[in-house]
Amino acid sequence: MFAAPAAEGQRPQYRIDATYVPQKDEVKAHMELILPAQGTRAQTEAFFHLYPNVFRDWKYGREAKPQKPGYIDISNVRVDGKPVKEKISGIIMRIPLPTPLTKGKSARIEMDFLLNLPRGGTRLNTFKQTAFLAQWYPMLSVRDQDGWHTEPYTTVGDPFYTQMSDFEVTFRLPQGYQVISTGNNADGRVRSPITVKQERVRDFAAVLTKDYRVTRGKMGNIQVNLWYLKGMENVVKPLHEAAVSGMKFYGERFGPYPYDEVDIVLGETGFGIAGMEYPGLVTSIPTVPAESGQVPAVNVVVHELAHQWWYGVVGNNQVKEPWLDEGLTTFSEFLYMQKKMKEDERGLLKKAAKRTDEIHRVVGVTSVERLYDYPDAVYGMMVYIRPAAMMFQLMDEIGEKKVMDILHTYYERYRFKVATTRDFIRVANEVAGKDLTPFFDEWLYFKHK
Numbered sequence: 001m002f003a004a005p006a007a008e009g010q011r012p013q014y015r016i017d018a019t020y021v022p023q024k025d026e027v028k029a030h031m032e033l034i035l036p037a038q039g040t041r042a043q044t045e046a047f048f049h050l051y052p053n054v055f056r057d058w059k060y061g062r063e064a065k066p067q068k069p070g071y072i073d074i075s076n077v078r079v080d081g082k083p084v085k086e087k088i089s090g091i092i093m094r095i096p097l098p099t100p101l102t103k104g105k106s107a108r109i110e111m112d113f114l115l116n117l118p119r120g121g122t123r124l125n126t127f128k129q130t131a132f133l134a135q136w137y138p139m140l141s142v143r144d145q146d147g148w149h150t151e152p153y154t155t156v157g158d159p160f161y162t163q164m165s166d167f168e169v170t171f172r173l174p175q176g177y178q179v180i181s182t183g184n185n186a187d188g189r190v191r192s193p194i195t196v197k198q199e200r201v202r203d204f205a206a207v208l209t210k211d212y213r214v215t216r217g218k219m220g221n222i223q224v225n226l227w228y229l230k231g232m233e234n235v236v237k238p239l240h241e242a243a244v245s246g247m248k249f250y251g252e253r254f255g256p257y258p259y260d261e262v263d264i265v266l267g268e269t270g271f272g273i274a275g276m277e278y279p280g281l282v283t284s285i286p287t288v289p290a291e292s293g294q295v296p297a298v299n300v301v302v303h304e305l306a307h308q309w310w311y312g313v314v315g316n317n318q319v320k321e322p323w324l325d326e327g328l329t330t331f332s333e334f335l336y337m338q339k340k341m342k343e344d345e346r347g348l349l350k351k352a353a354k355r356t357d358e359i360h361r362v363v364g365v366t367s368v369e370r371l372y373d374y375p376d377a378v379y380g381m382m383v384y385i386r387p388a389a390m391m392f393q394l395m396d397e398i399g400e401k402k403v404m405d406i407l408h409t410y411y412e413r414y415r416f417k418v419a420t421t422r423d424f425i426r427v428a429n430e431v432a433g434k435d436l437t438p439f440f441d442e443w444l445y446f447k448h449k
């Protein structure tokens, strides 16, 4: 169990004022963070992740190396108005708090940052007249009962762990640029400056663009926007329909989506990234290969949308237990594809169960490991596919309705919180009315009877 990082009403509050200069691939910004005390012990420091700095001096695989490096520089750090000296080591920044922060109090941390966007970066990227701003500002690291989470970057999975926060972001843009973001922009007016707010989200992503066009629609009260580039016209209708129907499908089964809008942005966002989830915004490639040739990427779109439930609303430590959001999301995706697209992958999942048994024997990893412990080649099978197969097997054993009840209860109980594998198993046992621990032990931890 994790101690709640901050009680309701005491979320960190970010205020960012950002000016985009496309000619220089730069975003110049001022950031203010109201930081409520976290935990019960007095707090004398705060840590931030500076993810753009992984693109400064790329240490990972050559295939994902950006064509042009990027970075984030920090200056003028102040705490409650007093200048302090930050310490940066790689992607981690430590800021000292001159007055120890005690329970119920908060500190105001301010800084300027200069973001230089990489070209061909993974997630954080710029091309033509579009900038993808992902993990683009100094992101407060999580402090919980295990202490500060200052985990390093990796190219395997999504190495990000952040907490529910409130955002108010002002963008100053050259003429003709618009903002697609975690916040709402339902009126669709193109203007600058534009201020976008969103409360209770783990992250704030934005796409600044002069090139994207949009198709808008509604699922109940939720605005569902599909953004695409010239040349993608033939997938707009099927993918927008899939997005609307996917939001409905998941909302009915797992519980209501708590925000007013979701944006789906089509296009490549870096090597090896078919799609990516952010609160209120997902990216997806437009098409995927099939036997009949390239087809609209319905599976990718509904996968990323399912993450709004698993990771977006119900959080988990994606570094420590990546299966918890990826496994449930892959299951959600396969369930949608089976029910709505008549694509039954049960045969593939049965094979995957056998294959992962072999992987476990040879490589030694289970489905519940940290990102760093997986070789790239087995990550998808262990973290996405096997847990999805497990959920289908569970449907066979206790029935589809019970499994939906488990997911619904889990969603309701851990909405806006952080859940763990143990929490998930506890809910499953409770809702099923029997001890499923041996079932999960076998599927997740390979403990065979």
Ligand SMILES: [Zn+2]
Residues within 6 Å of the ligand: 303, 304, 307, 326, 329
């Ligand atoms: Zn995923």
